Amino acid sequence: MSRIKRKLREWKDASRTIVARDSPAKYESLENQNTFRLLKLPSVIGEFSQLHHFPLDDCPEYTALSYTWESPLFTDESIAAYNNVQGSAFVRVGKLIKMISISKSLDEALSTIIGLRFCGVLKIPEYIWADGLCINQQDTAERETQVPLMGEIYSNCALALVWLGRDKTDLDGFLHIHNLLEPIIRQIESPDSDMARKFSSAWTLQDLESVLGGGIDLRAWAAYVGFYEKRRWFSRTWVAQEVALPSQTIILCGHEVFPWERIQEVKDFLRGSLAADLQAFRSVHHARPAGYEVATMSRLRNLMEVIRRSMASPTFGELYPILHDRTGATTSMQLKYAILHECLTSVRSLESKWGHDKVYGVIGIFSKICDQDIDDLVRPNYALTEQEVFIQVTWLLLRELPNLCVLSSVEDASARRLPGLPSWVPDWTSAITNNSLVSMLGPSANASMVPDGYQGYRKQANSLLTLNGGFFDTIADVAESPQSSDILDPDERRKVPVHLLGSVFELCMNGPVANSHGQSTWEMLWRTMIANRTSSLVNLPVAGDYFSYYITQGFATYKASFGADELYTRSLRRLQRFQSLNDIDSPSEFIIDFFAAMHEDDVHVAEAEPVEKGHLAFAMLSGAVTVRRRFFRTREGHLGVGPLSMRKDDEIWLMDGAHYPFLLRPTAEENIFVFVGDLYLHGHMNGEMLQDGLQDRFRHVILK
Numbered sequence: 001m002s003r004i005k006r007k008l009r010e011w012k013d014a015s016r017t018i019v020a021r022d023s024p025a026k027y028e029s030l031e032n033q034n035t036f037r038l039l040k041l042p043s044v045i046g047e048f049s050q051l052h053h054f055p056l057d058d059c060p061e062y063t064a065l066s067y068t069w070e071s072p073l074f075t076d077e078s079i080a081a082y083n084n085v086q087g088s089a090f091v092r093v094g095k096l097i098k099m100i101s102i103s104k105s106l107d108e109a110l111s112t113i114i115g116l117r118f119c120g121v122l123k124i125p126e127y128i129w130a131d132g133l134c135i136n137q138q139d140t141a142e143r144e145t146q147v148p149l150m151g152e153i154y155s156n157c158a159l160a161l162v163w164l165g166r167d168k169t170d171l172d173g174f175l176h177i178h179n180l181l182e183p184i185i186r187q188i189e190s191p192d193s194d195m196a197r198k199f200s201s202a203w204t205l206q207d208l209e210s211v212l213g214g215g216i217d218l219r220a221w222a223a224y225v226g227f228y229e230k231r232r233w234f235s236r237t238w239v240a241q242e243v244a245l246p247s248q249t250i251i252l253c254g255h256e257v258f259p260w261e262r263i264q265e266v267k268d269f270l271r272g273s274l275a276a277d278l279q280a281f282r283s284v285h286h287a288r289p290a291g292y293e294v295a296t297m298s299r300l301r302n303l304m305e306v307i308r309r310s311m312a313s314p315t316f317g318e319l320y321p322i323l324h325d326r327t328g329a330t331t332s333m334q335l336k337y338a339i340l341h342e343c344l345t346s347v348r349s350l351e352s353k354w355g356h357d358k359v360y361g362v363i364g365i366f367s368k369i370c371d372q373d374i375d376d377l378v379r380p381n382y383a384l385t386e387q388e389v390f391i392q393v394t395w396l397l398l399r400e401l402p403n404l405c406v407l408s409s410v411e412d413a414s415a416r417r418l419p420g421l422p423s424w425v426p427d428w429t430s431a432i433t434n435n436s437l438v439s440m441l442g443p444s445a446n447a448s449m450v451p452d453g454y455q456g457y458r459k460q461a462n463s464l465l466t467l468n469g470g471f472f473d474t475i476a477d478v479a480e481s482p483q484s485s486d487i488l489d490p491d492e493r494r495k496v497p498v499h500l501l502g503s504v505f506e507l508c509m510n511g512p513v514a515n516s517h518g519q520s521t522w523e524m525l526w527r528t529m530i531a532n533r534t535s536s537l538v539n540l541p542v543a544g545d546y547f548s549y550y551i552t553q554g555f556a557t558y559k560a561s562f563g564a565d566e567l568y569t570r571s572l573r574r575l576q577r578f579q580s581l582n583d584i585d586s587p588s589e590f591i592i593d594f595f596a597a598m599h600e601d602d603v604h605v606a607e608a609e610p611v612e613k614g615h616l617a618f619a620m621l622s623g624a625v626t627v628r629r630r631f632f633r634t635r636e637g638h639l640g641v642g643p644l645s646m647r648k649d650d651e652i653w654l655m656d657g658a659h660y661p662f663l664l665r666p667t668a669e670e671n672i673f674v675f676v677g678d679l680y681l682h683g684h685m686n687g688e689m690l691q692d693g694l695q696d697r698f699r700h701v702i703l704k
Helices: 002-019 076-082 104-118 140-156 171-189 194-198 205-212 218-230 239-244 260-273 292-311 319-327 332-346 357-370 386-400 405-409 437-444 496-509 521-529 540-562 566-581 589-601 606-626
Strands: 035-040 049-055 062-066 086-093 096-103 127-129 159-163 249-253 256-259 458-461 464-478 629-634 639-643 651-655 662-666 672-678 699-703
Touching (some): 062 239, 076 104, 104 159, 140 357, 171 218, 239 357, 260 292, 319 437, 332 386, 332 405, 521 540, 521 639, 540 566, 566 589, 639 672
Parallel strands (some): 062 127, 062 159, 672 699
Antiparallel strands (some): 035 049, 086 096
8 A cells, every 4th residue: 555655645745836826716606507516536646636517417427425524433533633624625627726625534535536546446437526525615505506416416427436534443343244244145145055045034143153163253343333333424314315326336445445235235134134143233322233324325225226116117116015005195296205205214313414404415316216306395495494494394295295194203202302393393303213103004004094195184384283183082191111222231121121011011900991892901902012013923813922922031031130129029010910800820920930940040941932932023023112102091991002202191183184193282272282293092093083973073283
């Protein structure tokens, strides 16, 4: 690499010598709204880069740069070295040489790229596009006209180049994991290989170690995690379109170049096969798998491919059932706005400096993929507040999409970050912290029994939303809901299942529980815990048995780890009292003690396998329902699961056109409510709420 560094020094020294007498100058205006700038990279030492204007549909081959304006790493050292530190680019425009202030990160990216091209290490087109240089960042009007073109810019580029910075912290360990796993992935992909047959389903850490002939150094796993954790680029909202739209993407870290597909395939392998086993593969800061954002971008990229294929079909091909199930969309226009909703939801875990960009960062994807003019409501306008942008895009989706599915995107109040936002508007800067009912139940729920594509009454005025709906019931009691995601200590997290079960049993005994579809309280409880859903591992006829296994393993694991302490004893007594009241004898304390002894002695017997598998299957299904939610009982004795911030006296309403009931909180103002969230109400998700003439009592309701 000494040759590369020498070339870089020669080029920079030559550039500084020539331009030392030149002063900063302004950009030349773009000819029209379909024109953009490209930077022509120097081909010899001493030559300047040049800014040229081109029509979008008549330009040379170019590379689109993807990078972070701020420090490449989240570390204190990187932040101190980069934030509020300017770099500069000396470029030739016509006969003049201009100095343009750019971020230090972009300065280093261009310097490295030019040096690697000189040495033949990086073979990319001679033209490059970088927003920090090719858009006049001091001209708000130009920014607002260029931002909508970014979808076109990244779609049309020969390749996207991701710049992760010069810092190579954790890079060696990161690549070491790739070098170990890539040969295994190659073998798995071959259907004739012994490995593909032996490990046809999920891998475990033990499987991996047996194939490798030993364990992997934890320092390498730590480096793999750290590589993602420390780099800001992986959490940026804008990178969604910068990765999703180009046909080819390469990554540059220091002087190391590798294709996007290389990190995606390893991440997919670990996420699908080993994530549950690898405690070192957990993000320290976010309590989610390292490289989670890579998975998000991969999903977006795959979605783009499905969209491209489907848009060629007048019936939207394979995309139709996906969007229809989630939003109820049926017409071509509804399906296009369903794509916008899907994109907005997909990037919620990513970060942006301005909240506006949570919306504007995906508008390029929407307009390019759907060949759809951008609605004035979401046309980039940085003069608006973040709150105004979020209100506008939410109203656009409410106006265009059926079944009020957008309201299911509203996160729990405890997760909201943006102040002053109406309760019915999702805070798009906040990552979704649980699985939405839309993703879990899809078309299996239709509480208001409306036909496909139906849109009920809806009206928006500033921060107020008016809907048509009817009151159904009031929350009488809410169970305690310990959340493992809020607990940092891993031992304390293991106590959550027993704590949760004890709270739910108490909830069911504190008041009357109404009979639903001829089911016992026991059956209604386990059906509520899984939102009456099935999976490839659980079907409803066996789910009741699996619930018993779930209770057995939960209590047994707790007792083996912590003994019969106060929480265990209190929860066990609640279980036994609940069993006695409902004439249930399984699981017994004897069975729980038996499994606890097995855990303590680390003994496994064949007879225990069904219990262990049943427990795991039920835990996976119920986990999606209970995370960031609370169990409740209504005044009429109905059971359900609702938002984490729900409380006693909140009201259950059914809105015209909604597939799910909503929870509203009365205010001091008559007929004005705070929107709390959607909910699962057992036995009332498919028209049952309408049986007593509720629809005749529908009236206008205002949400603020």
